[in-house]
Amino acid sequence: MTSARRIVQDLIRTGAWRRWAAIGTAALAAAVVLAWLRGDAGSGSPEGIARALVVAAREGDRAAVWEHLGPATRAELEKAAWDATQKVGGARRFGPIDVLDVRATATSYVPTEIVLRETKGDQAIVDVLGPDGRRDELHLVRIADVWKVELRF
Secondary structure (H helix, E strand, O other), X not given: OOHHHHHHHHHHHHOHHHHHXXXXXXXXXXXXXXXXXXXXXXXXXXXXXXXHHHHHHHOOXXXXXXXXXXXXXXXXXXXXXXXXXXXXXXXXXXXXXXXXXXXXXXXXXXXXXXXXXXXXXXXXXEEEEOHHHOEEEEEEEEEOOEEEEEOOO
């Protein structure tokens, strides 16, 4: 008997195959959601930029999140970094990415849809929709033909 056949028979005999099937199903579901989120993340549309920001935030990629932020948001984060540096008496210098928190919170959710609500000139609003009627909005501005997200503080 080959070793592969023996392994399969042991999995069936012990019932461990159910655990592996559940793990495989969960991994596949996560991959499908991530693939959907990445769908038009490469496009330069407001929805694509919003989707790219959500993907970067869910992956904890602060540098990628920073790249999608607009100048007003970046200025706020730079001010927060300067304030944090002052609070520790300059013992440590904080940069804006240091104060950018992209961790998932207890209230975070996996978006089910990201849709463009409206555009007016160089401004757009994108709705990030989730389960049970959850909805967050992202405000975007177009700077030099590139959409950037401006967070509301």
